[in-house]
Amino acid sequence: MKIGIIGGTGGMGEGFAQRWCLNHDVLIGSRDKQKAEKAAEDNLNNIKGMFADKLKGTISGNDNISISKESDVLILSIPYDNIIGTCKDISNTINDNCVIVSPIVPMGRNEKGFYYIPIEEGKKSAAVLVAENLPNCNKIVSAFHTISEIKLKNPKMPLNADTFVCTDNKESLSVVNSLINEIEGLRSIFLGPLSLSYQAEVITPMILNASKQNKIKHPGIKLV
């Protein structure tokens, strides 16, 4: 499977690429093709250093538009503020069957701590905003909001965590669940339709405040 990562040069992109390249062809996307190529090379070298014998996939880099044309699954690993512009750029290039994944957390920080932008500023959840700006796509899945990039970027570290997943499309759910299962120690917990994604997204500022106040490094969540 070809997994494209828009904004794949960021921390989360690095983690996704290194976790999934063992079994898939990962396409790192960037607004800058050369930056994507460099990130792909660095990620691949890192993985070859650790798992050369297990590597069945590849990592390559290109501009965001080019990777969006080829991808079977496309992760939107970009800041909340850039959803509208990025969706506009890719809306006519993604193929009909492409599964779009949003790990995006609309989060800000003030003197009190981290906060969820849709509550404080009356804006939409990230997943709802993605869906509104990709009107021809019915395969949108929201997931990975509470996974720390520091842990994700260490492919030798099992995550020992859950991730809440929302979608209106059961077929896409099974595609994303199988990618979640490939990340050791990560469990998928289905929450419901995309309109409930705010319940998953809002947990991230909450756990970051808990982390800061209680000096807990890179916490995740787990239902028990």
Ligand SMILES: NC(=O)c1ccc[n+]([C@@H]2O[C@H](COP(=O)([O-])OP(=O)(O)OC[C@H]3O[C@@H](n4cnc5c(N)ncnc54)[C@H](OP(=O)(O)O)[C@@H]3O)[C@@H](O)[C@H]2O)c1
């Ligand atoms: N970091 C975490 O621990 C974490 C955990 C859970 C969820 N998330 C969510 O996952 C997403 C990615 O996180 P991240 O920390 O990897 O993000 P990031 O480093 O802030 O940004 C990722 C990439 O987005 C691209 N980007 C930046 N500004 C842009 C713009 N104006 N227009 C289009 N693209 C732009 C950049 O790629 P180029 O410059 O190469 O184009 C950048 O490398 C975010 O929505 C975040 O809320 C993060």
